[in-house]
Amino acid sequence: MRRIIGIASAILLVTLLVAWWWTSREPKPIALTPTLTGQVEYCLTCHSDLQEISPSHPVKTFGCVICHGGERLALNADLAHSTMRGGANPSDLSVVQASCGGSNCHSGSEAQNQDHIQRVMTSIQSTYAGAIANIRYSFGAQSSLKAQLGIFAVTDKNNISLQAFDPTAETNPMIQKFGTNCLTCHINATPRTEENFNRLTGCAACHTPNIDSFPKGQIHKLTTAIPYTQCNTCHNRGNYDLRTMTFVERTDQPLPNDRLHNYYQPIAQFTKCEYTLDCVDCHTRTEAMGDGQIYSKKTDIQYIQCQTCHGTPTQLPLTKTLTDPNDIAFRMAQLNPVVDLKIGDTILVTDKGEPLWNTRVLPDGTYQLVGKATMQTFAFKPVMGSHCTQNGQDQSSAYCHECHSVQR
Amino acid sequence: MPNPTRRDFLKLTTTALLAASGLLGLGGLLRFLDYQTEPPRKTDFDLGPASNFPMDSRTLLPDVPAVLIHNAAGFSALSLVCTHLGCTVEQNADGFACPCHGSRYDKNGDVQRGPAAKPLRALRIELKADSTLILHTN
Numbered sequence: 044m045r046r047i048i049g050i051a052s053a054i055l056l057v058t059l060l061v062a063w064w065w066t067s068r069e070p071k072p073i074a075l076t077p078t079l080t081g082q083v084e085y086c087l088t089c090h091s092d093l094q095e096i097s098p099s100h101p102v103k104t105f106g107c108v109i110c111h112g113g114e115r116l117a118l119n120a121d122l123a124h125s126t127m128r129g130g131a132n133p134s135d136l137s138v139v140q141a142s143c144g145g146s147n148c149h150s151g152s153e154a155q156n157q158d159h160i161q162r163v164m165t166s167i168q169s170t171y172a173g174a175i176a177n178i179r180y181s182f183g184a185q186s187s188l189k190a191q192l193g194i195f196a197v198t199d200k201n202n203i204s205l206q207a208f209d210p211t212a213e214t215n216p217m218i219q220k221f222g223t224n225c226l227t228c229h230i231n232a233t234p235r236t237e238e239n240f241n242r243l244t245g246c247a248a249c250h251t252p253n254i255d256s257f258p259k260g261q262i263h264k265l266t267t268a269i270p271y272t273q274c275n276t277c278h279n280r281g282n283y284d285l286r287t288m289t290f291v292e293r294t295d296q297p298l299p300n301d302r303l304h305n306y307y308q309p310i311a312q313f314t315k316c317e318y319t320l321d322c323v324d325c326h327t328r329t330e331a332m333g334d335g336q337i338y339s340k341k342t343d344i345q346y347i348q349c350q351t352c353h354g355t356p357t358q359l360p361l362t363k364t365l366t367d368p369n370d371i372a373f374r375m376a377q378l379n380p381v382v383d384l385k386i387g388d389t390i391l392v393t394d395k396g397e398p399l400w401n402t403r404v405l406p407d408g409t410y411q412l413v414g415k416a417t418m419q420t421f422a423f424k425p426v427m428g429s430h431c432t433q434n435g436q437d438q439s440s441a442y443c444h445e446c447h448s449v450q451r
Numbered sequence: 452m453p454n455p456t457r458r459d460f461l462k463l464t465t466t467a468l469l470a471a472s473g474l475l476g477l478g479g480l481l482r483f484l485d486y487q488t489e490p491p492r493k494t495d496f497d498l499g500p501a502s503n504f505p506m507d508s509r510t511l512l513p514d515v516p517a518v519l520i521h522n523a524a525g526f527s528a529l530s531l532v533c534t535h536l537g538c539t540v541e542q543n544a545d546g547f548a549c550p551c552h553g554s555r556y557d558k559n560g561d562v563q564r565g566p567a568a569k570p571l572r573a574l575r576i577e578l579k580a581d582s583t584l585i586l587h588t589n
Binding site: 048052053055056059060062063074076077078079081083098099100101103104105147148155157368369373374377378 | 465475479492535537538539550552553555563564
């Protein structure tokens with residue numbers, strides 16, 4: 044009996060020593076109690092070297108788990124990561140509501156301009172509803188160009204709904220092929236594998252630019268300073284060939300910093316400001332993220348024209364003097380502080396009232412724009428008072444380009 | 452025990468192993484029971500002698516975080532936690548500014564610009580009999 048007790052105690056002792064040795068090998072936990080949740084989490088034990096994702100989301104306030112999910116108290120990597128949302132990308136649209144939503148975050152009220160998720164989920168860049176409607180109409184699967192199907196089922200703020208597009212339910216082989224080959228550009232699509240298309244999905248498709256410049260797996264950045272190269276991961280990378288229903292990548296691949304050749308497809312006419320500025324310098328948040336309504340084509344939501352900034356021979360562009368400290372222009376300038384906006388500053392606004400917060404009307408009647416991604420300052424003048432003889436009513440792209448296009 | 456027998460040696464070894472196992476097991480149990488995954492937050496801060504904070508001073512207390520104000524009305528304190536989402540606001544010439552989402556507060560902590568909707572929280576200051584100050588955040 045004593046022998047058995049002795050052996051059992053020896054085994055217990057060895058087991059305890061092994062357990063002690065094993066736990067002593069584990070990293071000493073680094074605890075963080077974010078202000079927002081008040082719950083301790085140990086993610087920084089392994090991720091303390093990760094850069095802050097943005098000035099608006101400091102880790103001290105948000106922590107990691109509120110966005111990423113995961114097991115906050117686990118020290119084992121597999122266990123800690125087992126319940127993360129969206130893998131390494133919590134902004135993927137499949138999980139974005141749980142990760143980024145909330146009335147004080149990105150699914151708040153429209154009046155407070157905090158309805159980002161509702162906007163993006165119904166945006167034509169997410170639903171791809173226009174392209175789907177166009178193809179289905181062209182091949183006789185629907186009787187009008189009005190959007191009926193989207194990448195996912197969604198209902199907009201006016202209770203207009205899209206059903207989910209299912210290529211396998213289509214009878215026309217060309218529509219099936221479209222479903223197989225041509226759904227690579229909407230915000231939540233898995234990007235094509237070629238280097239120039241490399242991007243993330245969801246919010247990060249736009250707000251996490253230049254992912255190739257980060258070591259693999261260490262991308263931790265959100266910004267509203269979005270360079271044109273990020274837009275180019277979808278736009279200007281080629282064309283869909285409708286005869287073969289395949290994507291044909293453009294063959295002229297200029298150097299990354301060659302804006303003149305990189306910016307527009309070779310078939311397009313464009314002006315100097317179009318390639319020296321970044322897309323986000325002119326196109327507004329509503330154009331890019333939507334306004335919470337479902338549209339059937341891009342031109343229903345994209346409304347910025349040359350006259351928005353330059354006016355016409357008979358009319359100056361619309362302006363607004365900032366008097367309300369709660370004007371959204373201040374919040375947008377706060378997120379990307381390329382300008383120091385103050386009460387009393389006069390800026391340009393669109394005909395829908397969206398502030399072009401990175402512009403300024405100067406005392407001499409000319410205008411200034413600061414690039415959101417480049418921080419470069421550009422000076423420009425109104426058309427009124429110039430020698431321009433355009434018809435102010437004709438704002439088609441080709442009309443201004445007729446005189447002002449750049450030759451490559 | 453001048454000439455321990457083999458039996459004595461085995462008995463001693465067994466007893467020692469049992470004792471060591473028991474102690475280790477007890478140690479592990481105590482460690483398990485004592486382990487706090489979520490240590491309680493500090494809510495009372497001893498600020499030291501009140502004389503360290505002269506009249507008309509505004510002293511930042513980054514560990515709290517708060518600002519201690521000493522004026523003709525006496526001692527008062529404002530939390531520096533933004534009432535929007537909880538970032539730490541920064542003091543400037545006009546009052547306080549939140550570096551996260553741009554909320555602005557005046558010197559009294561009242562909202563000047565959103566998205567914050569509520570003023571900075573006033574914290575309780577206690578002047579002890581020995582003239583030291585205690586700041587309470589709860």
